[in-house]
Amino acid sequence: MATTNGLDELVSFAARLEGVSTAALVAADPARAAGFAVRAGPVYANFARQRYDRAALEALFAVAESVGAEERLRALFSGEPVNATEGRAALHTALRGDLTGTESGRQAHAMAQEVRERMRALIDGLAVSQVTDIVSVGIGGSDLGPRLVVDALAPVVGGRFRVHFLSNVDGAAAQRVLAQLDPARTAVLLISKTFGTQETLLNGAILRAWLGDDRRLYAITANPPRATAAFDIPPERVLPMWDWVGGRYSLWSAVGFPIALAIGMDQFEALLGGAAGMDAHVLLTPLRENLAVWHAMTAVWNRNALKLSTQAVLPYDERLKLLPNYLQQLVMESLGKSVRLDGSPVAVDTVPVWWGGAGTDSQHSFFQALHQGTNVEPLDFIGIARPDHDHPGNHLALLANLFAQSEAFANGQSSEDPHRSYAGQRPSTLILLDELTPQSLGALIAMYEHSVYLQGLVWGINPFDQFGVELGKQVANRLLPALEGRHAAEDPVTAALIAEWRERASLSR
Numbered sequence: 001m002a003t004t005n006g007l008d009e010l011v012s013f014a015a016r017l018e019g020v021s022t023a024a025l026v027a028a029d030p031a032r033a034a035g036f037a038v039r040a041g042p043v044y045a046n047f048a049r050q051r052y053d054r055a056a057l058e059a060l061f062a063v064a065e066s067v068g069a070e071e072r073l074r075a076l077f078s079g080e081p082v083n084a085t086e087g088r089a090a091l092h093t094a095l096r097g098d099l100t101g102t103e104s105g106r107q108a109h110a111m112a113q114e115v116r117e118r119m120r121a122l123i124d125g126l127a128v129s130q131v132t133d134i135v136s137v138g139i140g141g142s143d144l145g146p147r148l149v150v151d152a153l154a155p156v157v158g159g160r161f162r163v164h165f166l167s168n169v170d171g172a173a174a175q176r177v178l179a180q181l182d183p184a185r186t187a188v189l190l191i192s193k194t195f196g197t198q199e200t201l202l203n204g205a206i207l208r209a210w211l212g213d214d215r216r217l218y219a220i221t222a223n224p225p226r227a228t229a230a231f232d233i234p235p236e237r238v239l240p241m242w243d244w245v246g247g248r249y250s251l252w253s254a255v256g257f258p259i260a261l262a263i264g265m266d267q268f269e270a271l272l273g274g275a276a277g278m279d280a281h282v283l284l285t286p287l288r289e290n291l292a293v294w295h296a297m298t299a300v301w302n303r304n305a306l307k308l309s310t311q312a313v314l315p316y317d318e319r320l321k322l323l324p325n326y327l328q329q330l331v332m333e334s335l336g337k338s339v340r341l342d343g344s345p346v347a348v349d350t351v352p353v354w355w356g357g358a359g360t361d362s363q364h365s366f367f368q369a370l371h372q373g374t375n376v377e378p379l380d381f382i383g384i385a386r387p388d389h390d391h392p393g394n395h396l397a398l399l400a401n402l403f404a405q406s407e408a409f410a411n412g413q414s415s416e417d418p419h420r421s422y423a424g425q426r427p428s429t430l431i432l433l434d435e436l437t438p439q440s441l442g443a444l445i446a447m448y449e450h451s452v453y454l455q456g457l458v459w460g461i462n463p464f465d466q467f468g469v470e471l472g473k474q475v476a477n478r479l480l481p482a483l484e485g486r487h488a489a490e491d492p493v494t495a496a497l498i499a500e501w502r503e504r505a506s507l508s509r
């Protein structure tokens, strides 16, 4: 019987707390309101409205200790092959610092520094050219991180270039991006760790033809020969990445080139510095004061003790509206596994569905279901203490909504009218950043990275592979000839769908 790492005992703690309101949990423990909180640099998180008490928390920390959290964090930072199914290290931390001084950590850090110097030189070269716009072509881990950071920070600390992103293979995406650009004033980045991703290769071909001048075509990849073979991109315009950095952990590498172009190299380095500060906190802080441990074990409690099936992320800041999209890949591609490292099936539920949306807009879309639906969904609220705009009244209203929703979800409201009563007892964490800067955003993202790693540890799964994304691609490659009419699809339903499509496509002409 596969070990559950003691998670099955947590259910008894949850049973003991059933029917105890969140308000009662807070009232019973006067130090809880401010005491169930952890600060790490610019990131503060308050867990007081989660549905556990100190005894349950202690059981959670005991689980973290039982899986060797502190030792496994050192293994991660030291470059041990923690990506066991692929026999690789996962040294995204080395991209922003070297805390362990091990040979592999030191080497990785030096390689990353060298690439950053090349990034800086390329930016300096582009800065004296006629280029004003950058199109970053990539998908998944080669897109979501840069897209989030550029969208969050470019308007505030924006640099010399306007950066546009192209990911979807749908030609409408390329058409929309190119419609607003002048090829003579545009440079194109092809970002692909494997340089074998269909969407990026097809979109790259469109962009190369549109650009008309290969000298403004760059590649960021762990497979430079493919970039040269596919697009004649010479080595001086290829920035390397490495197999010891997972795609969804790679925005700190040359995958972050569009970020550096959008906000400047110094601000990109500040982003890495923020992540490095969180790394130091996570690696060196004892479990019970460790923000990533609190966050990870809270996620484990909601998933395995309370049996909750989703996790929502609600950034109350327009600049972080892409954070849920980014976290969907980081969390669900890392933890969406059902086989343990030893090949045996997991004995517990692993990743819930992660989703979310920016506040206050989300209050006008799915909050009805969250307040009065039959499901209970744990919530990560994220707020920014200090705005960077000149509308203080709006900022106070935003924060009032943020604090109000956290309270309303926790406490609910009874009513004579059953249609107007709120059950409450919805668990939430409230994360506050002092302000939104490269440093604080870097720290926040790094915290989520380490929380994911620790959740994977507790569930006994590998957070660094993603074999589950291959089957769909293989079937798509098999179906392309069927869509081109060269042979029939094997699956009868697919064959019927393609026949219907073919008829409608021809009719629509």
Ligand SMILES: O=P(O)(O)OC[C@H]1O[C@H](O)[C@H](O)[C@@H](O)[C@@H]1O
Pocket (backbone or CB within 6 Å): 139, 140, 141, 142, 191, 192, 193, 194, 195, 196, 197, 200, 247, 248, 333, 466, 469
């Ligand atoms: O960077 P690439 O090799 O083009 O891969 C892009 C993305 O595609 C893969 O299918 C995985 O879903 C992602 O983990 C990866 O980031």
